[in-house]
Amino acid sequence: MGAAPWFRYLIGLVELAGGIGLLVPRLAGLAAVGLALLMIGAAVTQAFILDGGALVLTPVVLFFLFVFIAWGRRDSIGRLLRR
Numbered sequence: 001m002g003a004a005p006w007f008r009y010l011i012g013l014v015e016l017a018g019g020i021g022l023l024v025p026r027l028a029g030l031a032a033v034g035l036a037l038l039m040i041g042a043a044v045t046q047a048f049i050l051d052g053g054a055l056v057l058t059p060v061v062l063f064f065l066f067v068f069i070a071w072g073r074r075d076s077i078g079r080l081l082r083r
Contacts, residue, residue, distance in 0.1 A: 012036060022069070029073025030080055036066035 012071065021031025042059035046052035070077065 011013040011038070026076060026080070029070050029075075030034065032066040032069035033077065036063050036070060039063035039066060 014034070018031045018035040018038065021027040021034070024031075039059040039062045041065065043056050046059060047056045
């Protein structure tokens with residue numbers, strides 16, 4: 001793919017932090033926003049760098065799932081951002 005090994009580790013850590021954040025009710029909305037943004041990058045990478053074809057559907061479906069979670073937790077996101 002051409003990405004440096006440190007970048008793969010960084011993406012893995014961001015995904016792990018997002019997954020743990022989804023389990024914490026107070027952080028779930030913010031974690032979902034971060035993971036949704038990550039899925040945009042994953043879809044672009046899958047479509048243009050890896051020529052994934054139908055495999056692009058996985059990050060797109062996950063994007064909409066994370067947006068749905070973030071929308072449901074929008075009040076908690078607002079409270080966190082006001083602090």
